Amino acid sequence: MKIYFGRNRRGFFNDKGWKLLISVVLITMLICSVTGESMFRDHDQTKSGAFALVCASIWIGIFNSIRVICREREILKREHRTGLHMSSYVVARWLFEACLCAAEVVPVTVIVWFVNREHFIEQGIILPPLIELYISFFLITFSADALALVISAVVKDENTAMTVMPFALIIQLIMSGMVFELKGIPEKVSTLTISRWGLNAICTSADVNAMARLSYNKEMEATAVNLLHQWGILLLFAVVYAILTVIALEFVDSY
Numbered sequence: 001m002k003i004y005f006g007r008n009r010r011g012f013f014n015d016k017g018w019k020l021l022i023s024v025v026l027i028t029m030l031i032c033s034v035t036g037e038s039m040f041r042d043h044d045q046t047k048s049g050a051f052a053l054v055c056a057s058i059w060i061g062i063f064n065s066i067r068v069i070c071r072e073r074e075i076l077k078r079e080h081r082t083g084l085h086m087s088s089y090v091v092a093r094w095l096f097e098a099c100l101c102a103a104e105v106v107p108v109t110v111i112v113w114f115v116n117r118e119h120f121i122e123q124g125i126i127l128p129p130l131i132e133l134y135i136s137f138f139l140i141t142f143s144a145d146a147l148a149l150v151i152s153a154v155v156k157d158e159n160t161a162m163t164v165m166p167f168a169l170i171i172q173l174i175m176s177g178m179v180f181e182l183k184g185i186p187e188k189v190s191t192l193t194i195s196r197w198g199l200n201a202i203c204t205s206a207d208v209n210a211m212a213r214l215s216y217n218k219e220m221e222a223t224a225v226n227l228l229h230q231w232g233i234l235l236l237f238a239v240v241y242a243i244l245t246v247i248a249l250e251f252v253d254s255y
Contacts, residue, residue, distance in 0.1 A: 004092035006208025012100070020064070021104060027056050028108045032115040039116050043211035050202040054195050058172050060104055065097055066161050069152035069249070076252055079246040084146050086249040090149070094242045097145045105137040121206055126224050132205040139234035140198035144172075146241035147194065153248040178250065194237055201230035 012018075035049035069076070080086065086200070113120055113130055121129035127178040151168065155161045175186065176195035190196045200219045 001088045001092040001095075004089050005096055008093060008096040012096075017100075020060075020100075021107065024060055025107045025111065027060070028053075028111045031056055032111055035115075038120065039119070039207055040121055041119050041211070043208050043213075043215075044209050046206050046211060047178065047199070047203060049175065051195075051199055053108070053137070054140055054176070054198040054202065055169075055173060057105070057198065058144040058194055058209065059169060060108075060169060061101060061141040061146075062148040062165055064100060064104075064141075064145045064148065065093070066148040066152055066165050067158045068093070069149065069245075070155065070158045070161050073156070073252065076249065080249075080252055086252075087246050090242055090246045090249065093149065094146065094238075094245075097149070101138055101142040101145055105134060105141055105154055106144065108137050109134040109225040125205060125207075125222055125227050129205060130228070133202065135231060136198065136201040136205065137235075139201070139231055139238070140194060143194045143198075143234050143237040143241070146245075148237040149245045150241050150248065153245045153252075165202050194234065196239075197230050197233045201227060201234065237242060 001080050031049075031052045035045065035052065037046035039049040040046055069107075076084070076086075076089065109130060110131065121133075123129065125133045126132065127135075147168065148165075151164055152161055155164060172195040175190040175193040176199055177187075177190050178195075178199060203220040204222055204227045208220055209216050209222060
């Protein structure tokens with residue numbers, strides 16, 4: 001694990017991966033420029049802005065690792081035949097991606113606070129509101145990153161991975177419950193999406209129910225138990241995706 005973590009770190013700097021932070025800043029600034037002055041004040045504007053930020057966080061996470069395993073597939077095949085445990089490789093990659101996501105969401109959180117500083121969330125539920133948003137953004141981005149690792153482990157090459165990526169994003173967008181009202185089977189499927197729980201987490205910290213006049217969403221109830229529930233599910237996604245990545249890579253020699 002230590003060897004692979006170090007290799008991931010060296011590869012990141014050699015390929016100038018830090019340039020990803022520039023795109024993160026630009027995307028966040030673009031979104032915040034159109035969310036309006038009613039963010040964290042108005043119910044609909046807050047949910048719309050939170051949804052846009054969730055989609056951006058998912059895109060950032062997926063783009064981080066959608067191609068990384070594809071690039072190393074032939075190397076992994078050789079090393080797997082000589083005794084490499086895929087769990088060691090995946091955990092090292094998983095931990096490195098966690099560090100990367102933790103760095104990426106810093107500018108996201110700071111920009112969101114700075115743009116909305118005059119009407120930012122006054123009080124957090126468990127922690128200061130800035131920290132709560134940071135944790136939510138991190139878990140959303142990290143879960144999406146882990147999802148991309150699964151895709152990269154399953155597909156054979158980078159072109160296929162980039163073809164699959166838009167479908168993963170569209171599913172997250174449609175099944176979040178923000179754009180379309182979901183009932184029946186689609187509503188059950190939405191419980192398996194990062195976007196739904198990420199949106200709930202941000203709206204819970206913002207206490208959107210207090211802004212609503214006629215509606216009350218129990219999933220966005222501003223309680224410590226509910227917020228921890230949202231965070232726990234997002235973290236569970238990241239763990240499950242890591243396990244699926246290990247399982248997929250155990251068959252790397254056959255395809």
